[in-house]
Amino acid sequence: MTVLAAPDAQPKASLYINGVAVEGQGAELAVHYPYTGEVIASLREASTAQVAEATAAAAAAQPAWAALRPIERGRVLIRAAQIIRERAEELALLETMDTGKPIQETRVADWPSGADALEYFGGLAATVTGQMIPLGGDFVYTIREALGVCAGIGAWNYPSQIACWKAAPALVMGNAMVFKPSEETPLGVLKLAEILTEAGLPAGIFNVVQGRGAVGAALVTDPLVAKVSLTGSVATGQKVYAAAAEGMRHVTMELGGKSPLVIFDDASLEDAVGAAILANFYSSGQICSNGTRVFVQEGILPAFLERLSQRLESVKIGDPLDEDTQHGPIVSPVQAGKIRAAIAKGEAEGARLVCGGQGEGAFVPPTVFADAGDEMFIVREEIFGPVMSVLSFADEAEVVARANASPYGLAAGVFTRDLARGHRMAAALQAGTTWINAYNLTPVEAPFGGVKLSGFGRENSAAAIEHYSQLKSVYVATGGVDAPY
Numbered sequence: 001m002t003v004l005a006a007p008d009a010q011p012k013a014s015l016y017i018n019g020v021a022v023e024g025q026g027a028e029l030a031v032h033y034p035y036t037g038e039v040i041a042s043l044r045e046a047s048t049a050q051v052a053e054a055t056a057a058a059a060a061a062q063p064a065w066a067a068l069r070p071i072e073r074g075r076v077l078i079r080a081a082q083i084i085r086e087r088a089e090e091l092a093l094l095e096t097m098d099t100g101k102p103i104q105e106t107r108v109a110d111w112p113s114g115a116d117a118l119e120y121f122g123g124l125a126a127t128v129t130g131q132m133i134p135l136g137g138d139f140v141y142t143i144r145e146a147l148g149v150c151a152g153i154g155a156w157n158y159p160s161q162i163a164c165w166k167a168a169p170a171l172v173m174g175n176a177m178v179f180k181p182s183e184e185t186p187l188g189v190l191k192l193a194e195i196l197t198e199a200g201l202p203a204g205i206f207n208v209v210q211g212r213g214a215v216g217a218a219l220v221t222d223p224l225v226a227k228v229s230l231t232g233s234v235a236t237g238q239k240v241y242a243a244a245a246e247g248m249r250h251v252t253m254e255l256g257g258k259s260p261l262v263i264f265d266d267a268s269l270e271d272a273v274g275a276a277i278l279a280n281f282y283s284s285g286q287i288c289s290n291g292t293r294v295f296v297q298e299g300i301l302p303a304f305l306e307r308l309s310q311r312l313e314s315v316k317i318g319d320p321l322d323e324d325t326q327h328g329p330i331v332s333p334v335q336a337g338k339i340r341a342a343i344a345k346g347e348a349e350g351a352r353l354v355c356g357g358q359g360e361g362a363f364v365p366p367t368v369f370a371d372a373g374d375e376m377f378i379v380r381e382e383i384f385g386p387v388m389s390v391l392s393f394a395d396e397a398e399v400v401a402r403a404n405a406s407p408y409g410l411a412a413g414v415f416t417r418d419l420a421r422g423h424r425m426a427a428a429l430q431a432g433t434t435w436i437n438a439y440n441l442t443p444v445e446a447p448f449g450g451v452k453l454s455g456f457g458r459e460n461s462a463a464a465i466e467h468y469s470q471l472k473s474v475y476v477a478t479g480g481v482d483a484p485y
């Protein structure tokens, strides 16, 4: 067991505007290390005037950035990805301090996935072209243009990854961005801003403001903002979407879910159990796409629960800076309280606690409920913590109907060895992403986003380009103008 030394987490200043670290003029924002609760950094929110300063800097810098050859913009992002990889350990440590997630995870998932996005979109930059539409003499061509200033607003579970996933497609398309991370995890994105500057990004193209919801709301309604990309809860998404609508701003909404994971009796039990673990307990369960409704076909239910309980016995819970730790603390006491209240509700509603439970202090252990019913709170509502509900089902038609009977539609998973059934299920499940014999893999090459209340728009893949640009049609006449009078 190696416990790593905690790094100094205090940033130079709270905000990053026009290529410079500047102190916020708003309320204090203390950053707590989720494991110990101690204050590891003291920041200040942006004032309303500083939000306006950031969008003005972005608007002023954006036209020159958009006028560059796309390959030049791409080169900056690829260089930033290289710097992230060179500083991987330092960045993973800071992400662990900011989020409380085990170093085992932050080393492989958070910044590495952010670097993938910068590299992917950096490479894609020069391949984005328009269309030529022949009209028999005359013709139309299309130009994919930048939108202008984009606002990014992040959640606390993957703070640096979220910032990279939004910044990379926005920036390669010639936009500028003002990003507000979650008030719970404000540190990583300041590193991203510095790294982008070091990689050659012009001042003003990526700015950071800090603050709670009110600062986000000021950003969304800023007159210079053309697009808002939010990762957060459905309740916040509804507010932000409505506020954005007033100015007819473009939106991307990456919101919450209550995703189904369906395990048929012909599946590999070991793989299905492993996937159910990853689908519920990675990042202490604080993942939007988690498969928290685990539907297991009747015949294998006892074997599934037995093997799941066995495997969970060996989980190492504890200090996130201990390299052996697999399950860390919850991000904040408030969030831990919400999770505990949900667990208590599950017990009160009559679900059977198979393992886990309330836990202590910052920790909620991997918790499994069996005999859960579709109408229970723990099965209907997103808990955003390590709480799995196991439900049983008889056949395919029944499980499709029950899996789809949710207002959410972020993701879904199916485990079966029957190839045709796997594809039938993928087609029938209402979700932005469906995994067959896997769960929670989100490579940058694949579109990611939700349907129904889980959101709108797609991140990652070439599809994200469409959400950070607009199409202009140019009609070119090659003959005379035939006016009727």
Ligand code: NAD
Residues within 6 Å of the ligand: 153, 154, 155, 156, 157, 158, 180, 181, 182, 183, 211, 212, 213, 214, 215, 216, 217, 218, 220, 231, 232, 233, 234, 235, 236, 237, 239, 240, 253, 254, 255, 256, 257, 287, 288, 289, 382, 384, 410, 450, 455
């Ligand atoms: P949250 O909705 O409380 O906050 C998200 C962000 O919105 C924060 O930065 C917050 O300050 C800001 N905000 C709050 N009110 C605002 C307002 N009125 N206007 C503008 N901004 C405002 O979410 P959270 O608790 O930080 O994160 C957890 C949620 O995020 C879960 O529901 C989870 O499913 C979701 N999530 C979704 C994805 C995805 O990709 N679909 C990824 C991660 C998390």
